[in-house]
Amino acid sequence: MDISTKITRSIHDAFTAVFAVELPEQILSLQPTRKEFEGTFTFVVFPFLKYTKKSPEQSGQEIGNYLKENLEEVATFNVVKGFLNISLTDHYWLVEFKAMTSSENPFALPQTKVKVMVEYSSPNTNKPLHLGHLRNNFLGFSLSEILKANGHHVVKSNLVNDRGIHICKSMVAYQEFGKGESPESSGIKGDHLVGKYYVIFDAAYKAEVKVLMEKGVEEEKAKKEAPLMCKAQEMLVLWEKGDPETVSLWKTMNNWVYEGFDATYKRMGVDFDQMYYESDTYLLGKDMVEEGLQKGVFYKKENGSVWADLSDKGLDEKLVLRSDGTSVYITQDMGTADLKYRDHKNDKSIYVVGNEQDYHFDVLFKILEKLERPYAKGLHHLSYGMVDLPSGKMKSREGTVVDADDLMAEMVETARRHTQELGKIDGFSEQEAEALYEILALGALKYFLLKVDPKKRMLFNPEESIEFQGNTGPFIQYTHARIRAILRKAEQIELDFNNPSLLNKVAELQETEKNLIVLLLDYPQKLKTAGSEYSPSLIAQYMFELAKEYNRFYAEIPIFSEAKEQHRAFRVALSAQVAQTIKAGMKLLGIEVPEKM
């Protein structure tokens, strides 16, 4: 039994024995004791004064006395106002620590058989990935890892938006201005090359609109009738008809993009188990519209368009099929949801998509619920906030986008400069040094984007956002590297720190040692909460706390100069456990930790 339930059970017994009242255990909950007070767990007595009929202080005292008498793990307690602070014995913490070190795998929870699909990334193929995609990808990847560590079976999926008017724009511009350029001939990465033509299209199109307006055409009309826009529209029609030449160009350009994306994904360290392409799925969902009509979930208007009336659920009416019988975005998503379920029989399906689509997913999920899909209750939109720049929102057309490839490259340069300034690469080979810069750069970037609560909007300042000190990825990586140095030394002097009989001789703990054990024991709970809340930021925060506490321990307490062998052994064992926990936790964030830095 877990210690906090043991304590609450005993508190329950205390109420029965001392105050003659039977309270349900669920309402008796503990909280961690605040740092400025002594103790590990705190029981707040205020809500129960009506049962004790005594002052807060006295009620706390009496419950505390009962606990101390009846629970061998309880060492002392103190009562401040209505707060009963409980301290456990060093012996208890040491026993728990030893159990942890001998545990097979303390970093993952038992298997659950729950199947979860996590869809993330979902890029458009007309332009390269940017900072916003980084947050999306890191979140999706990390969430997947966290859910795996929670024992779930996870399928990472990526629904690529590879068709539509936007890609036609790049294609038209390429036809008009491309002169047969290719990634090979230009030396430009494929996704950037296609993105370049998307930008060219936009500029040329705007020029055309301007010319038309100067000729006296109204803006609305000019926008519709500009030759380039017409060509793009025509191309979309040709594509849908399967025109060989159009399809061939489309394939060529998309493949350029995929080569580019592959390189970017590789550097980001993310991957997928299942790819979906909108060119395959965009026609799905029409039969569901028919089904919905029959079930009376949808209705048809005079012009033939089909609508879902969600006013009973507090939402509006939503179009699900155009009057010309073609489908819209949500139709496609309905079909894709069915497809995913057919493919994987997932109990849960998580969509990692920005909060600008909150309404869309609200509507989608309610429609699927009305259509009585068995998976409907397992749908979840992990809605994350936008990443803003100091100048405001990123706008690709205004050139204020922070490109993902550029940013990662800049981060590596910063890591290189910083590391060399600190003179930390003595004894590193060229390759090792490069590998380290990469690890640090990506660690800093990922940690920066993941430490913030996903649903909150966040600010990214390219000049100063990503630091290497304080609450950062490199700080945690550094802590790991420090411990690895200790472990190397322990090995070198042949200290048998895992020897149980040596550890058994340790009888008492320093404060920071105990704090570390308490934190380490809390890891499974943190993992569980991060999984149920879909929040990598909880893991990130925990990592920081652990690293911080370890650095305090490191500064305060000597290891190898300690006289008693059992203390040397225990402190190395404790360090080893912290290092393993950091490594495991950072892996959940998609962050590697170095041996040296």
Place this chain on the structure above:
RNA sequence: GGUCCUGUAGCUCAACUGGAUAGAGCAACUGCCUUCUAAGCAGUAGGUUUCAGGUUCGAGUCCUGACAGGAUCACCA
């Protein structure tokens, strides 16, 4: 305009879901490297939690109303 989200130190973020004197990091200032990695540690300073009411033993957290910022409300995706 309707709906939804957000508002906490100069800046970036926490606050265990209603508990104690609201905490970290950055920036500023003061100490600590001949000792296991100073990308570190210890400390100082920084707050009317946007504002006004309400609920109760107790509110950053819950309810109401302002104010500010953002998103969304397409036969776009």
